[in-house]
Amino acid sequence: MPAVHASTARHAVALALAAMVLAAGPGARAQVAQQAPEMPAAPGGAPVKGARYVIDPTHTFVMYEIGHYGTSTNRGRFSTKEGSVQIDASGKGGQVDITMDMSSINTGVDLLNRHVQSKDFLNVADFPTARFVAERLGFDDDKVREVRGSLTLLGQARPIRLKARRFNCYMSPLLNRQVCGGDFESTIERSQWGITWGIPFGFEDKVRLLVQVEAIHIP
Numbered sequence: 001m002p003a004v005h006a007s008t009a010r011h012a013v014a015l016a017l018a019a020m021v022l023a024a025g026p027g028a029r030a031q032v033a034q035q036a037p038e039m040p041a042a043p044g045g046a047p048v049k050g051a052r053y054v055i056d057p058t059h060t061f062v063m064y065e066i067g068h069y070g071t072s073t074n075r076g077r078f079s080t081k082e083g084s085v086q087i088d089a090s091g092k093g094g095q096v097d098i099t100m101d102m103s104s105i106n107t108g109v110d111l112l113n114r115h116v117q118s119k120d121f122l123n124v125a126d127f128p129t130a131r132f133v134a135e136r137l138g139f140d141d142d143k144v145r146e147v148r149g150s151l152t153l154l155g156q157a158r159p160i161r162l163k164a165r166r167f168n169c170y171m172s173p174l175l176n177r178q179v180c181g182g183d184f185e186s187t188i189e190r191s192q193w194g195i196t197w198g199i200p201f202g203f204e205d206k207v208r209l210l211v212q213v214e215a216i217h218i219p
Helices: 003-017 026-035 110-117
Strands: 052-055 061-068 072-087 094-106 129-140 143-153 156-171 178-189 203-218
Touching (some): 072 129, 072 203, 094 110, 129 156, 143 178, 156 203
Antiparallel strands (some): 052 203, 061 072, 061 203, 072 094, 094 129, 129 143
């Protein structure tokens, strides 16, 4: 299967398994909510050894925080475009590959959205996506505790380590599939990717990344 077709198929599967509400209107989302089983999610145990998981784009986002003149914190959020997680045969390692849609930036302020998309920061016109790829998952018993990989921004890959603040697997009553995920975070220096606008006058170099991720087991 050509790579572009495989990528499209993976994304379609993720959307379908997530009840295809990412682009739906309020009425469709309400209908899905009404169809959801009125029962709690059952514990899902550990990630399945040798299994593949597809990122759920309705529950996977990347948030950032950057200091503003040492006074307050600017925040924004990006959506994920597609992604997958492969657990190795031992159940103690694996691989991650997630693509983010940089044009989806939402700071809550339209003018700031456009500035972050500009060449001063992310140059979304030339680099519409960012990518996180990891070849190393760190486990503690059956919990993922850290993920080491590389983050590609503006066409440049730099190493990054994500620490887990929580991790869990559950059996989704809506999907009837195991879902695994958690909250991860890291602090990077944006200047490593050549993003230096504003550093001399109050916009901090250090950026805190907060990653919310859930991935659906594909048997």
